[in-house]
Amino acid sequence: MTLKHNIQKTLGSKAASLIAALYEGKHPIFRLKDVQKILAVGKPSATNFVRKLVNRGVASRLKPGIFILVPFELGKEREYLGEPLIAAREIAGGKGYYFSHGSAMQIHQMLTQPQLLVYASVLKPRRPVHVLGAEFQFIHTPKKYFFGVTDHWATKEMQVKVSNLEKTVIDGLRQPEYCGGLTEVAKGLWMRRQDMNPDRLIEYAKKTGIGAVIRRLGYLMELYKIGTAQNIAALRHSLTETYMRLDPRLPTEGKFLSRWRLQLNVSPEELLAVVRT
Numbered sequence: 001m002t003l004k005h006n007i008q009k010t011l012g013s014k015a016a017s018l019i020a021a022l023y024e025g026k027h028p029i030f031r032l033k034d035v036q037k038i039l040a041v042g043k044p045s046a047t048n049f050v051r052k053l054v055n056r057g058v059a060s061r062l063k064p065g066i067f068i069l070v071p072f073e074l075g076k077e078r079e080y081l082g083e084p085l086i087a088a089r090e091i092a093g094g095k096g097y098y099f100s101h102g103s104a105m106q107i108h109q110m111l112t113q114p115q116l117l118v119y120a121s122v123l124k125p126r127r128p129v130h131v132l133g134a135e136f137q138f139i140h141t142p143k144k145y146f147f148g149v150t151d152h153w154a155t156k157e158m159q160v161k162v163s164n165l166e167k168t169v170i171d172g173l174r175q176p177e178y179c180g181g182l183t184e185v186a187k188g189l190w191m192r193r194q195d196m197n198p199d200r201l202i203e204y205a206k207k208t209g210i211g212a213v214i215r216r217l218g219y220l221m222e223l224y225k226i227g228t229a230q231n232i233a234a235l236r237h238s239l240t241e242t243y244m245r246l247d248p249r250l251p252t253e254g255k256f257l258s259r260w261r262l263q264l265n266v267s268p269e270e271l272l273a274v275v276r277t
Helices: 003-011 013-024 032-039 043-055 084-091 101-107 165-174 182-191 198-208 211-223 229-236 268-274
Strands: 029-031 059-063 066-069 097-099 117-122 129-131 134-140 149-153 159-163 255-257 262-264
Touching (some): 013 032, 013 043, 013 066, 029 084, 032 043, 043 059, 043 066, 059 084, 059 129, 066 084, 084 117, 084 134, 084 159, 097 101, 101 117, 101 159, 101 165, 159 165, 165 182, 165 198, 165 211, 182 211, 182 268, 198 211, 198 229, 211 229, 211 268
Parallel strands (some): 097 159, 117 134
Antiparallel strands (some): 029 066, 059 066, 097 117, 129 134, 149 159, 255 262
């Protein structure tokens, strides 16, 4: 017996047609416009129809206008999020986004603790979304920082956009507050140091045009002995006279390091200690 026949026995022919079409098209996450198109109905009818599906536990609401089919094998379970990265991709509109900061660090195995928040950099401002126990934070990011992005298989069938290994470090050095602080970014850099491309790190740091990122990267690469003397020289050549804090989240305190024009409000001893644990 087909999927459509199984559904029709309990939900009726219209619901059967809709759900079968969504599964066949590999669209378990859908919008009202999808319902309108598949059933050839207007928006009010589509809204009313989906409301009934949600009430019966056939679909779950991710946010206004976006829904996800609840797998049959979950039985009477009414709340279902699915893969959080796919949900976040759809909430972000499916384009003009990439997973970054703490979420990219988790994808690239740069964390020792699981991330509770899902972070995505987006071109259009979007409010944080809380849905079914998950929290999605969208970081409004200028288009000039949309580089160093690659595809990642979030499920066996669906891909999402994520910053590559080096860009994840650079985003973390630019905005460590979305990674748990500079110490976490440093630990992630150390954990994947064998796989980092030093030339690409430097290229990306310079591409941001942010002096603080160049300073932080150079200091950490030198501290952790990543790259060559030429790599370090290339970063030092870009420095201005201004001093900046190593971790922008922490108070203005600590020794001044003229070599990198940094105020070390996180000590080198602490940065070396975290990579030994």
